Amino acid sequence: MNVELVHIHKSFGVVHANNDISISIKSGVIQGILGENGAGKSTLMKVLSGFIQADSGDILLDGKAVRINTPSDAIRHGIGMLHQDPLDFPPMKIVDNMLIGHDGGLFPNRREVSKSLKELQAQFGFNLDPETYVDSLTVGERQQLEILRLLWLGARVLILDEPTTGISASQKEKLFETLKKLAEQGMVIIFVSHKLEDVEGLCHKIAVFRQGSLVGETAPPYNTDNLVEMMFGKVISLDEKTRLENCEPAMEISNLSIEDNRIQIRNANLTVNCGEVIGLAGMEGSGQRQFLRALAGLMRPVGGDLRLSGKRLTGKPYHSFQDAGISYVPASRMEEGLIPGLSITEHFILSEDQSGFFIDREKAVTISRERINTFNIKGEPVTRVEALSGGNQQRALLAMLRTPLRLLLLEHPTRGLDIESSIWIWSQLKDRCKQKTCIVFISADLEEVLHYSDRILVFYNGKVSQPLDAAATTVDQLGQLIGGKGFQC
Amino acid sequence: MDNNTLVGLAGILASAAPVVFAAIGETITERAGITNLSINGLILLTAMAGFATSVTTGSLLLGFLVGALIGAFVSLIVAFSSIALKQSQVAVGFVLALMSRDLSYFLGNPYMGLSGPRVPSLPIPVLADIPVVGVLFFRQDILVYSSYILIAVAYIFVFKTRPGLMLQGIGEQPATAYVRGANVNRLRYIYTIIGGALVGLAGPMYSLSVKVGWKGTITGLDGIGWIALAITIFGGWNPLRAAFGAYLFVLLQWLGLVLQPSLPNIPSQVLQVAPFPLMILTLLLVNLGNSEWVDRTLAGLPEEVRRLIAKVLRAMRTTPPAALGIPFENE
Ligand SMILES: Nc1ncnc2c1ncn2[C@@H]1O[C@H](COP(=O)(O)OP(=O)(O)OP(=O)(O)O)[C@@H](O)[C@H]1O
Ligand SMILES: [Mg+2]
Numbered sequence: 001m002n003v004e005l006v007h008i009h010k011s012f013g014v015v016h017a018n019n020d021i022s023i024s025i026k027s028g029v030i031q032g033i034l035g036e037n038g039a040g041k042s043t044l045m046k047v048l049s050g051f052i053q054a055d056s057g058d059i060l061l062d063g064k065a066v067r068i069n070t071p072s073d074a075i076r077h078g079i080g081m082l083h084q085d086p087l088d089f090p091p092m093k094i095v096d097n098m099l100i101g102h103d104g105g106l107f108p109n110r111r112e113v114s115k116s117l118k119e120l121q122a123q124f125g126f127n128l129d130p131e132t133y134v135d136s137l138t139v140g141e142r143q144q145l146e147i148l149r150l151l152w153l154g155a156r157v158l159i160l161d162e163p164t165t166g167i168s169a170s171q172k173e174k175l176f177e178t179l180k181k182l183a184e185q186g187m188v189i190i191f192v193s194h195k196l197e198d199v200e201g202l203c204h205k206i207a208v209f210r211q212g213s214l215v216g217e218t219a220p221p222y223n224t225d226n227l228v229e230m231m232f233g234k235v236i237s238l239d240e241k242t243r244l245e246n247c248e249p250a251m252e253i254s255n256l257s258i259e260d261n262r263i264q265i266r267n268a269n270l271t272v273n274c275g276e277v278i279g280l281a282g283m284e285g286s287g288q289r290q291f292l293r294a295l296a297g298l299m300r301p302v303g304g305d306l307r308l309s310g311k312r313l314t315g316k317p318y319h320s321f322q323d324a325g326i327s328y329v330p331a332s333r334m335e336e337g338l339i340p341g342l343s344i345t346e347h348f349i350l351s352e353d354q355s356g357f358f359i360d361r362e363k364a365v366t367i368s369r370e371r372i373n374t375f376n377i378k379g380e381p382v383t384r385v386e387a388l389s390g391g392n393q394q395r396a397l398l399a400m401l402r403t404p405l406r407l408l409l410l411e412h413p414t415r416g417l418d419i420e421s422s423i424w425i426w427s428q429l430k431d432r433c434k435q436k437t438c439i440v441f442i443s444a445d446l447e448e449v450l451h452y453s454d455r456i457l458v459f460y461n462g463k464v465s466q467p468l469d470a471a472a473t474t475v476d477q478l479g480q481l482i483g484g485k486g487f488q489c
Numbered sequence: 490m491d492n493n494t495l496v497g498l499a500g501i502l503a504s505a506a507p508v509v510f511a512a513i514g515e516t517i518t519e520r521a522g523i524t525n526l527s528i529n530g531l532i533l534l535t536a537m538a539g540f541a542t543s544v545t546t547g548s549l550l551l552g553f554l555v556g557a558l559i560g561a562f563v564s565l566i567v568a569f570s571s572i573a574l575k576q577s578q579v580a581v582g583f584v585l586a587l588m589s590r591d592l593s594y595f596l597g598n599p600y601m602g603l604s605g606p607r608v609p610s611l612p613i614p615v616l617a618d619i620p621v622v623g624v625l626f627f628r629q630d631i632l633v634y635s636s637y638i639l640i641a642v643a644y645i646f647v648f649k650t651r652p653g654l655m656l657q658g659i660g661e662q663p664a665t666a667y668v669r670g671a672n673v674n675r676l677r678y679i680y681t682i683i684g685g686a687l688v689g690l691a692g693p694m695y696s697l698s699v700k701v702g703w704k705g706t707i708t709g710l711d712g713i714g715w716i717a718l719a720i721t722i723f724g725g726w727n728p729l730r731a732a733f734g735a736y737l738f739v740l741l742q743w744l745g746l747v748l749q750p751s752l753p754n755i756p757s758q759v760l761q762v763a764p765f766p767l768m769i770l771t772l773l774l775v776n777l778g779n780s781e782w783v784d785r786t787l788a789g790l791p792e793e794v795r796r797l798i799a800k801v802l803r804a805m806r807t808t809p810p811a812a813l814g815i816p817f818e819n820e
Contacts, residue, residue: 051668072670087665089658091808099651100658101669106650 001062001078001156002026003048003188008057010043012387017043018054019212030179030189032203034196036231036418037391038378039209041192045159048190049081050074072101080150081159084416086142090135097134098149120148124178139284140171147178157188164198165415165444168283169479176202194418196224232420250274250438251295251407256304258294263287267304268464270457272407274436277429279443279453279470282482286459288442289411295440296328296409297321308406325406331415331442333393338385344368344396345381351400375399376424391421398428408432410441414448426452446475446482460484495624497747501739503629504699506636507532507691508735511717513643513728514687518564520647520726521680522660522812525567526582528688529714530589535559535692536710537597540703543693544605552606553693560689561682563589568681572674575816590711600703608632608698632694636732639687643728656680660726660810663817673817688717716768723772725807738768778802 003025010018017040025031035041046052048059050068058065061077068074074081089097098117099108114130121128126144134142143163150158158179164172179189179202193199199206200222208215208230215230228236251272258265265287272278280288293299295306297318306313308324330336338347345368349359368381375395379388385396394417401408413429414422429439429452443449449456450470458465458481465481480486511528518525535556543552563585570576608630616627626637647653656676658666663673695710696703716738724731741764749760777783778799787795 070670071668075670087662087668089661089665091661091811092654092657096654096657100654100666101671102651104651106652108651108654 001186001188002060003079003157004058004060004063005044005048006058006060008044008047009055010040010047010052011055016212018047021057021209021214023207023214023217025188025190027186027188028183029205030183030191030203032199032206033190033192033209034194034199034206034227034231035209037416037421038211038389039231040212041209042161044209045081045161045190045192048074048157049079049159051081075150075153075155078154078156079159080153080155080157082143082146082150082161082163084162084165086139086146088134088142088146091133093131093133094128094145095130097145098130098152102153116152117148120151124148124181125174138167138171140167140175143167143171143175144178151182155187157190158182159190159192161192162194162416163191164193164195168482169446170483172198194416196227196419200224200227228419231418236420236423247274247436250276250309250436251440252305252307252310253295254305254307256291256294256306257302258287258290258299259302260290260299263290263462265291265462265464270467272438272440274406274438275433276454277433277439277441277452278467279441279449279456280459281443281446281449281456281478282459284444286482287462287464288457288459291457291459291464292328292409292411292440292442295407296326298328325404326409327401327405327407328409329397329401329411329413331411333390333397337397338393340386341384343382343384344372344377344379344388347385347396347400351402371399375428390416391418394421394425398425404435405432405437408437408439410439412443413441414443414445422448446478450475450478458482458487460487463487492624495621497743499625499628501736501743502625503633504742505735505739506633507694507699508713508717508720508738509636509732510639510694511688511691511714512720512724512731512735513639514560514684514689514691515717515721516684516724516726516728516731517643517647517656517687518681518684519721519813520656520660520810521677521684522663522810522815522817523568523571523677523681524578524582524814525564525681525685525688526579526718527563527567527585527589528685528717529712530586530591530593531560531563531685531688532692532695532714532717533593533708533710534563534589535689536696536708537593537600537692537703539693540605540696541597541600543697544600544603547606549606549608549697552697553690556689556691556693557686558689560692561686564681564685564688565678567685568678571816572677578814586714594705597703597705601705602702605702606697607701630698632698640728640732647728657810659817660812663812663815667817677817688714691717712765716765719768719772722807722809723768723775726810734768737771738764741767775805776807778806 005021005023008018008021021044033041043052047054050071050073053069059068066077068077068079089100095110095113098113117130126148128137128141128145134145137145147158163175167175179191183189191199191203205217205219206222206227207217208227210231210233218227225235249271253268253270256265256268262285268291270278280292282288290299294301297313297316297320300315304314308326311324313321313324345364348368348371349364365381372379372381375398377392377395377399379392385393388396394413414425417425433439450473453470455467456470456473456478457467458478460482461484465487511532515525515528538559539552539556542555543549566585567578567582570581571578610628610630613627617623647656655666655671658669659671659673659676667673700709720731720734720738723734745760745763749757752760783802787798
């Protein structure tokens with residue numbers, strides 16, 4: 001099926017998210033879409049998949065104009081979209097998850113569904129048991145499930161919006177293989193991502209967006225510097241790997257044991273020096289999150305000791321950790337980090353130590369204007385946080401952190417952010433290190449872990465490795481360890 | 490088993506029928522993501538209205554019809570205020586619960602103590618003559634038979650049919666259900682109304698069969714609705730388990746009555762009221778596994794014992810539909 005988008009316009013209030021976008025994709029093509037945060041990529045994908053309607057413009061499928069008003073219209077026309085957070089039903093069985101929204105008689109035939117699922121899986125080498133529950137799958141497997149479901153419903157166009165953020169390296173390989181196979185069968189694949197190497201390796205052509213407009217399209221061979229310049233309108237060079245002189249030990253973790261109903265960590269030991277960056281690597285759910293939350297005081301360890309500059313914090317409530325100078329920036333920005341419905345200014349007010357009872361609005365607005373400038377947030381003091389793009393939400397979270405800080409704990413600090421924002425965020429974090437803050441962070445991006453950490457802890461199924469020197473470790477070594485190969489603890 | 494016990498047990502099945510209707514009605518509503526807190530008052534109001542209708546018209550059928558209609562209407566108010574007006578389901582439901590109760594006492598005054606029609610018993614030929622089973626299950630009235638059918642139909646609908654899966658979907662992940670083609674809010678209206686109508690049948694089931702008549706504040710129905718809400722949780726939003734909870738509750742009530750003569754030291758009020766706290770206690774027990782301190786206490790036990798206890802706790806505990814009580818807006 002050939003897909004054409006013609007003169008698409010879409011505005012949200014004053015934001016022109018899609019400004020006269022025209023793009024044409026032939027059957028069998030993997031189309032890459034690149035662009036900075038807020039460039040309008042997701043907006044265009046949502047228009048094509050029926051989530052939102054364009055203000056004007058046409059969608060042509062095989063040359064015929066179609067109206068797509070809802071996501072179910074889209075799938076009826078053969079357009080399926082894979083969202084970054086899998087849209088499925090976690091507490092249900094895989095078969096039931098497949099059946100919801102599938103047309104047919106009152107009583108579905110589960111056995112037949114299982115059978116066709118197995119047949120589809122065989123084509124791509126997936127291995128999901130139809131009788132297991134969705135919430136027992138990894139993010140990567142849920143993605144596979146959703147692809148299978150869309151194919152089963154007859155999708156001929158597959159849209160993937162940042163599909164590689166939450167999945168392991170081997171799952172990514174498998175995903176790319178699958179996408180290539182589907183393209184060979186004549187499907188259209190649209191692939192949105194911030195990871196240049198992914199897009200370059202996979203796509204037959206790349207369209208670059210900037211501030212709502214289509215800047216241009218390129219075909220292989222790709223030139224990375226050229227792509228970056230198209231995305232940001234300027235050349236951006238990767239920052240130098242810097243290593244600060246560490247000073248005295250700050251956080252001492254001794255024999256820490258953590259337990260919840262999923263994972264057990266026994267006797268973890270680590271001493272973090274001030275100004276040091278520790279990266280936590282591992283497959284999702286290997287215990288690194290529990291470890292970080294225990295350091296934050298959000299989870300009570302079952303044994304062991306936590307000391308910050310000699311002061312014992314074990315068993316103290318969360319606010320004692322905060323008062324001691326520990327801050328935690330969670331991955332789920334909208335659920336734990338920010339409060340939907342409140343403006344940027346109101347967030348700053350909440351994060352400050354308040355002396356008076358009443359809010360000094362004017363002063364608050366002035367301060368938030370200042371911070372919006374220094375942190376380069378694309379938004380106004382009155383903008384509600386949920387209307388900010390992902391990168392800007394992350395900037396807002398960092399802008400809210402108190403100074404001085406002793407220990408900063410971050411989960412996926414740059415997930416979903418474009419290169420420029422990532423580099424910028426890390427420059428801010430490194431500035432904190434210069435002021436003797438130590439940083440412990442989780443990331444699924446191995447390059448990020450290697451590039452920014454001084455030392456690395458690898459987690460595998462609740463086991464914790466000895467600290468590795470980041471400078472002496474390669475991506476391959478790290479990948480092996482994460483997969484549990486050669487793991488000693 | 491002697492005949493008295495058998496008749497007693499058959500009586501439990503009969504008195505549990507309205508509780509079954511109320512708990513399954515609420516289960517269906519909550520599966521769709523809406524909490525209908527009004528059902529305690531609703532049962533009183535429909536008991537009174539159903540009785541009054543049947544006394545006035547002489548028609549049992551009309552009594553039940555009025556009950557279902559009132560149930561549907563009051564639930565429509567809950568649905569409308571939460572879906573269209575985005576108001577708190579708890580606040581609106583609670584106010585409606587109190588209002589319906591007071592309304593039933595006030596409007597029911599003229600019908601206090603009147604004698605009215607009663608749903609006749611309807612033994613099923615052949616089946617009724619089977620020893621034990623016949624007495625237990627098949628010498629009941631049509632309402633009790635309906636309660637068996639309701640349990641089966643509700644269970645099959647929720648777990649075995651396509652619309653039932655979508656019902657689970659809209660209560661679990663409405664955004665996903667929307668992408669899969671559901672008109673989430675319309676379905677929520679429909680299921681709240683259906684659930685409310687089922688609860689609305691529970692009232693007349695009391696006043697026209699289980700506890701015939703209307704006696705105002707001493708009718709003894711106040712509190713049943715709250716228990717039905719607890720049973721919904723106990724039942725893990727599963728019609729089968731909810732029915733089991735209903736039977737358990739009525740069994741406790743019956744035990745209270747039976748044991749009364751042999752426990753003269755305990756005031757009779759205590760035995761009458763006991764089933765309510767006992768039911769809540771069971772609810773707490775069932776969900777013990779959700780609490781963090783249990784996890785931590787268990788951590789000290791030997792590995793095998795802990796595994797076993799954790800497994801039992803996990804099998805018992807129930808988790809509500811993820812989107813229960815949360816309004817849905819598609820962007
Ligand atoms: N529902 C909405 N309401 C208001 N503004 C919106 C809405 N959705 C998107 N926007 C705005 O439209 C612009 C484009 O957003 P879009 O999500 O398409 O960006 P994107 O290219 O996908 O960015 P990212 O890489 O961060 O995902 C942004 O400025 C965003 O703030
Ligand atoms: Mg996006």
